[in-house]
Amino acid sequence: MIIGTEPVLSVRNLSTRFMTSSGTVKAVDGVSFDVRKGEIFGIVGESGSGKSVTNLSILRLIPMPPGQIAEGEIMLYGKNLLAANEHELQMVRGGSISMIFQDPMTSLNPLLRVSLQIAEALELHHGLSRKEAEKKAVELLKAVGIPDAERRAQEYPHQFSGGMRQRVMIAMAIGCNPDLLIADEPTTALDVTIQAQILDLIRRLSDTRTMSVILVTHDLGVVAGMCDTVAVMYAGKIVEQASVDPLFREPKHPYTQGLLASVPRIDRAWSERLYSIPGAPPNLVDLPPGCAFAPRCEHAMPICSQSYPPQIEMDDGSGNKRTVRCWLHADNVPGVHR
Numbered sequence: 001m002i003i004g005t006e007p008v009l010s011v012r013n014l015s016t017r018f019m020t021s022s023g024t025v026k027a028v029d030g031v032s033f034d035v036r037k038g039e040i041f042g043i044v045g046e047s048g049s050g051k052s053v054t055n056l057s058i059l060r061l062i063p064m065p066p067g068q069i070a071e072g073e074i075m076l077y078g079k080n081l082l083a084a085n086e087h088e089l090q091m092v093r094g095g096s097i098s099m100i101f102q103d104p105m106t107s108l109n110p111l112l113r114v115s116l117q118i119a120e121a122l123e124l125h126h127g128l129s130r131k132e133a134e135k136k137a138v139e140l141l142k143a144v145g146i147p148d149a150e151r152r153a154q155e156y157p158h159q160f161s162g163g164m165r166q167r168v169m170i171a172m173a174i175g176c177n178p179d180l181l182i183a184d185e186p187t188t189a190l191d192v193t194i195q196a197q198i199l200d201l202i203r204r205l206s207d208t209r210t211m212s213v214i215l216v217t218h219d220l221g222v223v224a225g226m227c228d229t230v231a232v233m234y235a236g237k238i239v240e241q242a243s244v245d246p247l248f249r250e251p252k253h254p255y256t257q258g259l260l261a262s263v264p265r266i267d268r269a270w271s272e273r274l275y276s277i278p279g280a281p282p283n284l285v286d287l288p289p290g291c292a293f294a295p296r297c298e299h300a301m302p303i304c305s306q307s308y309p310p311q312i313e314m315d316d317g318s319g320n321k322r323t324v325r326c327w328l329h330a331d332n333v334p335g336v337h338r
């Protein structure tokens, strides 16, 4: 449920690189987007498209070196996180912005009871005593649907199932009432029934707390069911961004069209061969000069491999703006007369 038009988070021209022995990897290249209050903003794309690096850059969790945030602005309520000092960042991490990851087992400390792990952030950010924080931890475990929360709070992560561990992570993440929750592939490691429960929980928490969410996924079904707005990433750039309905109804970028055509559909004959995008994602150390999708694109024109397409803005049919980076939608294409 989006409230107002002012962004909670505004990312502008973000570029993150990694210096490797093979060369400079342009993992994120000139990415811009806004997330409004209560909005669920989906980021989709293949592995290596820059989804996770974008989100790690927002919280400045990129290992530096070899990583480097080369340029850009990350504004949280108008304050640039790239200019924040370490103390200010610590207050943001787990305070205004929380993050949950794909595999909760690697994010939880196996040696600490879960109540202590939840309590830690509450002591740091809200100044609660250990006793108060552990009491609040039990309330949070109840809020995310963990039965018998008083007893389970005293247990260790290995005593929880995968779905219950992800609920513990969500309890930790919402403990300080964040303005923004970043969920990076939160259900990939879970089976489908538990996936649906966790996604439903995130949606409910976003609605009841008017909490904004950035949801990173490669699952277009999850995007369709959860998100208000979607950004499609390819080779470190956002190639298309729109409200969810117009994007699914009428994808404009050939890469988005290919992703949607690759999803199995119940109304297709079982004998029909499932579409797959030809080729493989490019090497981010050695990107082609023009559109990085050109070697895989069936609509490629000569200009596509010479010059990177500009960002085209258009109305998405519901009064909202959509953007697409593709020469097919440019009014003036050098060398082409329409």
Ligand code: SF4
Binding pocket: 253, 254, 255, 291, 292, 293, 294, 295, 297, 298, 299, 300, 301, 304, 309, 325, 326, 327, 328
């Ligand atoms: Fe295809 Fe050209 Fe559009 Fe790139 S710019 S997606 S190569 S048509």
